[in-house]
Structures are given as structure tokens and as C-alpha cells.
């Protein structure tokens with residue numbers, strides 16, 4: 014099957030691309046390896062709530078319906094994305110797992126666990142959730158307790174009455190610590206002192222900061238990133254409540270695990286479990302056959318496309334692919350820019 018554009022990934026980024034591809038009149042399909050719509054929002058821990066109100070969490074076109082009180086839960090986003098893709102009649106095929114992408118005359122061949130697809134252009138919108146990052150520490154294999162990554166965390170039930178180490182200085186760590194600390198003793202380990210945003214700063218302010226940054230970049234001004242990075246901890250109600258309980262204190266990272274805990278070489282703490290909230294990496298293994306140019310920080314991009322590869326676009330992986338592009342409200346801006354780039358070159362020829 015041949016298309017002008019194949020979008021890989023049917024989460025929020027893939028749908029935002031679909032919205033603009035449809036408006037541009039391009040012939041496209043979205044391939045997603047999940048059984049249902051909703052991307053990674055389907056797999057987040059059930060207590061996770063957005064850090065912005067619904068009206069600040071919308072994809073292009075149709076706004077997210079408001080939530081009755083406070084910030085919406087992840088399940089509300091799943092419902093929204095399900096309706097969104099039906100509303101715009103986006104051509105999503107699932108479950109279809111893309112295994113590899115190869116250059117062919119005039120474009121790309123996309124091999125999946127079923128059929129192969131041909132496309133003049135490929136938009137990668139595979140997110141990061143399927144690639145949890147585990148750092149490497151001496152003794153990890155010897156530790157006798159439970160170790161899990163934030164990607165596998167669901168509820169605090171398994172930690173009742175235990176002593177649990179939480180590793181990581183971002184929002185996932187703060188939110189998971191806030192929840193587990195209601196049933197267990199928690200010790201929080203971070204590489205650097207966590208940066209808490211002021212209580213009145215939520216996703217709205219962060220998006221405004223990202224917008225300023227996008228404008229500055231577009232007008233050629235110096236990068237103003239880092240004023241209030243999206244990695245800083247948003248004081249959502251459960252995290253504020255954990256602070257009131259006095260459990261939101263980070264200690265320096267340990268240097269090794271032991272059979273029953275962790276050590277920094279001087280002191281040892283016994284632990285029953287460790288939750289690694291250590292982030293994610295872009296899910297790009299299917300692009301390996303292309304041998305893309307990379308430097309120390311990843312594949313090199315010019316705007317949204319891979320350097321020297323104008324018809325291979327990346328969307329939604331974070332500031333790397335556009336300010337706030339990993340957020341619901343931010344991804345629309347980069348999706349529009351990416352599709353404009355394709356559409357400006359005229360009708361994209363099929364291979």
C-alpha cells in the first residue's frame with residue numbers, strides 16, 4: 014500500500030499530525046501498535062492527573078471537554094483522544110507495529126508485523142513510553158528487593174508498610190513518591206536538588222514560557238529555554254499534600270545497591286523496593302536501518318526533519334522536536350509546522 018505520508022504512532026502527536034495532513038489534502042495513514050486509541054495515556058498510573066486544566070490541554074481543532082473539578086485524570090485524556098480521532102475520521106490502523114523503515118527510490122518502505130507500506134514521507138510520532146530508561150549502578154543484580162520502573166507503576170498497594178526508595182528528580186518521581194508515601198516509608202534519591210515550581214505555576218504558565226521560546230527561536234533570537242523548564246516539578250495537589258506531610262525531601266543519589274538496600278560508600282539504607290523514575294528515551298529502534306546522523310545528544314534535526322532527510326520528520330519527543338512538543342497543547346504547533354513543510358513542497362510523490 015502506498016501513501017504520500019505514513020505517520021508512525023497514533024498517540025496525541027500522531028493525531029495532531031493527522032489533523033493537519035487532512036487539512037493539507039495529503040494522502041496518509043497512521044500506524045499504531047496499540048489495540049485502542051489513546052497512546053501512552055492508557056498506560057499511566059490511574060491516579061495521574063494532568064498538570065493543566067482541560068482547556069489548556071487541547072489538540073488542534075476540537076478542545077478537550079472540561080472536567081468537573083480540578084485537573085482531569087489520564088482516563089479523561091484517553092476518552093478525548095478516542096473521540097478526537099473519530100471526529101476527524103483519522104485513518105488509524107491498529108494494532109500495527111512498525112518494525113523497520115528503509116530507503117527506496119523516491120521515499121521509504123515501512124515494514125510492519127503485517128503488510129509493508131510505501132511512502133514519500135514518514136512522520137515519526139512514536140513517543141517515549143515504550144523505552145523506559147534504567148540507569149546502571151553496581152549491585153543492581155544483587156539487590157534482593159523489588160525494582161520497577163515508573164512505566165510499570167500502577168498503584169501503591171504492593172508497598173504497604175514497606176521501605177521504598179524513589180529515584181529521580183522529575184514529575185514522575187514526585188507524583189509517585191506522593192502516592193507511595195501514604196502507605197509506606199519513602200526515601201527520595203536525586204542526582205541534583207529537585208527544582209519545585211511555585212505553587213501557582215502549572216501547565217498554563219509552562220506553556221506560555223514554551224510559546225515565548227518558540228517565538229524567540231522563530232525570530233532568530235537567542236534560545237531562552239531554561240527559564241522554567243518543563244522538567245521542573247509542578248506542585249499538583251498530591252505533591253503539595255506530600256510536602257505538608259514532610260516527606261518531600263530529596264537526598265543525594267546512592268552509588269551502589271547492596272543485597273538489601275543502597276549505599277553511598279559511607280552509610281547504607283535498607284530498602285524493600287526501589288522505583289526508578291528515571292525517564293524515557295525516544296522509541297526509534299525501527300529507524301536503525303537508515304543509519305541516521307547522530308551526535309552525542311541524539312539524531313540531528315533541522316527543524317522537524319532529520320538532517321539531509323527532508324521527508325523524515327520527528328514529532329512530539331519534547332523540546333528536541335519543538336518547544337513543549339511533548340504536551341497536548343504544544344504538539345499542535347509543531348505538527349502544523351511539520352505538515353506545512355511537507356505541503357509547501359507541493360504534492361508529495363508516492364514512491
Ligand code: FAD
Pocket residue numbers: 021022023024025026027044045046047051052053054061062063064065070109110111112138139140141142143184185216296299328329330339340341342
Ligand atoms: P505516545 O502517547 O506514547 O504515543 C505514541 C504511540 O506510538 C503509542 O500508541 C505507541 O504505542 C505507538 N508506537 C510506538 N512505537 C511504535 C511502532 N514501532 N509502531 C507503531 N506504533 C508505535 N502532557 C500534557 O500535555 N499535560 C500533562 O499534564 C502531562 N502530564 C504528564 C505526566 C507524566 C507523569 C508523563 C509521563 C507525561 C505527561 N505528559 C503530559 C506528557 C504526555 O503524556 C506525553 O508526552 C505524550 O503522551 C506523548 O505523546 P506522543 O503521541 O508523542 O506519544
